[in-house]
Amino acid sequence: MPDVGSKCRVCKQPAIIDLPRHNANFCAEHFLELCRRQVVKAIDQFDMLTKDDRILVAVSGGKDSLAVWDMLLELGYHADGLYIGLGIGDYSDISGDYARAFAAARGLKLIEIKLRDEYGYDIPTAARATRRVPCSACGLSKRHLFDKAALDGGYTVLVTGHNLDDEAAVLLGNTLRWEIGYLARQLPVLPARDGLPKKVKPLVRLTERETAAWCVVRGIDYLVDECPMAAGNRHLGHKETLNAIEAQSPGSKAAFYLNFLERMAPLLAAHAEQERDALQTCNQCGAPSGGELCAFCRLVVTSSQHEPVPVELIMRGGRNRR
């Protein structure tokens, strides 16, 4: 079996990665160049960032958040990191170690918030106390604390590591249920408004295979293991469905999401505006809210009064999840 090996589309040197959606293979140097180009294109196309922005990157210790932080620094942006200790057992301890190691090795500022220390609860306990799906309690907590940390710290933009697969999977889920409100808000840039910072997703043109490959090529250590509470969730199911389609028809994920942004999102803009105008202000924390008390403050009240619940009791598939 002769090893002819694929060649880089640009320089014809041996390739390290095949990207079927581009119908091409790339060496390390030109793969990184492709990733940079896609991120710059997203930033420019959606007016995400300027070099004068004070940027806060939400960092989990996983591939996407570390990759986006690395890319922004490489592109000449100034960015601090924000890590939230979610209290998901060993998983959180290890993820924090990766985030800290990345920041320390590069002399970067990493802000840390521990849910248990500062709000009196953790995600397993919140899932049990509120009877929410763990990923729902986690997402609600993170979104609120990201916003608050960005505003409190005087940052002009909050960056998250959502990639093309994340966005396409959410889009699929929202489309399957025709969640018009969620569809109207599913944009790569959400502008700042009272109580909310500007939020941007520079990785929306890169798949998670590409962000993971970026980390491997750049020598970035990240937490590979999956969150024990996310295993088997609906979001992962949607990703697997889309990847099965992608295997048959490369480029489908990008077309699904990027064409939504170009052709469908503008038709939903008026709906998004109406929803924003209908929001009140939370009596307790001042954040935008659908009622007198926002969902996060309600979660804190309920969860902080509950006895701590170990993650093993909440892990998906466990008999004692609820």
Added chain:
Amino acid sequence: MRVLLRNPSREIEIAGRRRVHALLTELGLNRESHLIIRNGTLVPGDGLLEADDVIEIRPVISGGS
């Protein structure tokens, strides 16, 4: 070859040489959701894995939203 798999972490032995895409197919894994790493370096889909290689098949899908 020795193959490290993740979630959960485990090792398996595969006899003989394989192209990367053939190995992934054999193991029922989608190329779009995995990377193959040998000695810290990525191996493309048509890369040849030798019988004495030690490789990692790294899943790239994460579940948060």
